[in-house]
Amino acid sequence: MKQTTKTIGRGIEMPKNECKDKKCPFHGNLKIRGRNFEGTVISKDVHNSATVEWVRRRFIRKYERYEKRRSRVRVHNPPCINAQIGDTVQIYECRPLSKTKNKVIVKVLGEDIQYKQKQEIMKEEQEAAEKQRMKKDKKETKEAAEE
Numbered sequence: 001m002k003q004t005t006k007t008i009g010r011g012i013e014m015p016k017n018e019c020k021d022k023k024c025p026f027h028g029n030l031k032i033r034g035r036n037f038e039g040t041v042i043s044k045d046v047h048n049s050a051t052v053e054w055v056r057r058r059f060i061r062k063y064e065r066y067e068k069r070r071s072r073v074r075v076h077n078p079p080c081i082n083a084q085i086g087d088t089v090q091i092y093e094c095r096p097l098s099k100t101k102n103k104v105i106v107k108v109l110g111e112d113i114q115y116k117q118k119q120e121i122m123k124e125e126q127e128a129a130e131k132q133r134m135k136k137d138k139k140e141t142k143e144a145a146e147e
């Protein structure tokens with residue numbers, strides 16, 4: 001039977017957009033293999049790369065409990081998928097694409113709301129700290145002027 005549409009297997013849908021990236025698993029000649037992971041995009045750059053992070057649990061035998069550990073990997077972000085910071089994505093292992101990349105984003109699963117909220121809180125805290133510092137500076141200059 002002739003296949004009419006190209007798929008990359010494993011039940012992964014084709015993205016709506018098209019691209020001309022050679023390292024794209026959908027439109028280039030990259031094949032996915034091995035394990036897959038789900039994580040959040042924490043940074044992204046113009047060279048079709050992104051950093052994905054996820055939390056895993058590691059069992060500590062001595063305490064019979066789990067500890068939280070974070071995995072952070074550099075991944076290829078094909079132009080047709082173009083995942084944004086804060087997106088939850090599915091990534092697959094593939095051949096080495098560069099010195100640090102051997103994984104590729106195959107699907108955007110949605111937005112990581114927790115991550116975005118965390119970022120917003122951090123931003124607010126930073127701004128508050130900045131304001132306080134400015135206030136302090138003003139006070140000090142005032143005191144210096146009075147002397």
Ligand SMILES: [Zn+2]
Pocket residue numbers: 017018019020021024025026027028078079080081
């Ligand atoms: Zn593509």
